[in-house]
Amino acid sequence: MTSLRDLTADLRALPLPAPPPDLTGVVLARIAQLEDEPAVVDPVAGPGATRRAEWSVWISLAGLVAGLVIALFNVPTLAPVTSFGRGGPMAGLADVSTAPMATVFLVTGFAIYLASLFLPVRERR
């Protein structure tokens, strides 16, 4: 019976297939291709795009704040909705829906907010 040493030696010498002869060349070619490829220009990543992205963030925030202000305060009277007990916070919204200016502000702010949310996605395409 062969000893453990023999078995270990056999396993260590376990014949395994030789790799394809051109493996090194193929790997180096792939690496060269990776390095030589021009960096993919991401339109969103450029300086102009960064500025647009910053603007879109500010615009969306402004739109959101405007919407909230209009919702929580009874624009155009700017009377704060203090009595949540009577009708609750949605009462302010109900009043807003009847005020044309407030509705315009709210819808515009919301539209800007939504548009800025999807702006980066559209530019990447």
Added chain:
Amino acid sequence: MTASDLDVVRSVRRGDREAFGHLVRGHQGRLFGLVLMMVREPAGAEEVTQDAFVRAFTHIGQYDERRPFYPWIAAIAVRLAQNWLRRHGRTVQREGTALESVGEPGAPASGSLSTLIDDEAKRSLWRAVAALPSGERTAVILFYRDEMAVSDIARALGVTTGTIKTFLFRARRHLRERLKTEPEISLDERPSR
């Protein structure tokens, strides 16, 4: 890590792309053999081996110079091979005789297992190892043939050292069962590393 591997890695880190070829030439044999034993398809093994080297090159900055190079790239290759198996729906297979059908990978594109392994005992052992379940087979190859430590194998396979020891224990049991008609072969009971 051998001194030459370390020198080469440092050269690669300094931007010497061609130096990486030394690493590829030095480790491609073991790595290709390991991957082929996992994916059991020469074309797939070649693809995974290439990917492993490319991945190693692009992540060479993450390599810890205090550790040997082969276990690091073997871990990359094992993960990529596992992904390859998952993509090809071959996650859990007990690949008994399937190996014969991939052209007996002993052959570098030509010849057969018989011509590669002329020693009948080794041929039986090779077939027995090839017939082990995936985890056991990988553990046996990495532990015995590639002489990796149990902890390194565990890291490569993403399991605990206990699992590797269990794999090795079961592998020995399976090998013993398969080789019981080969009384000249005996098996060690404990991993020594």
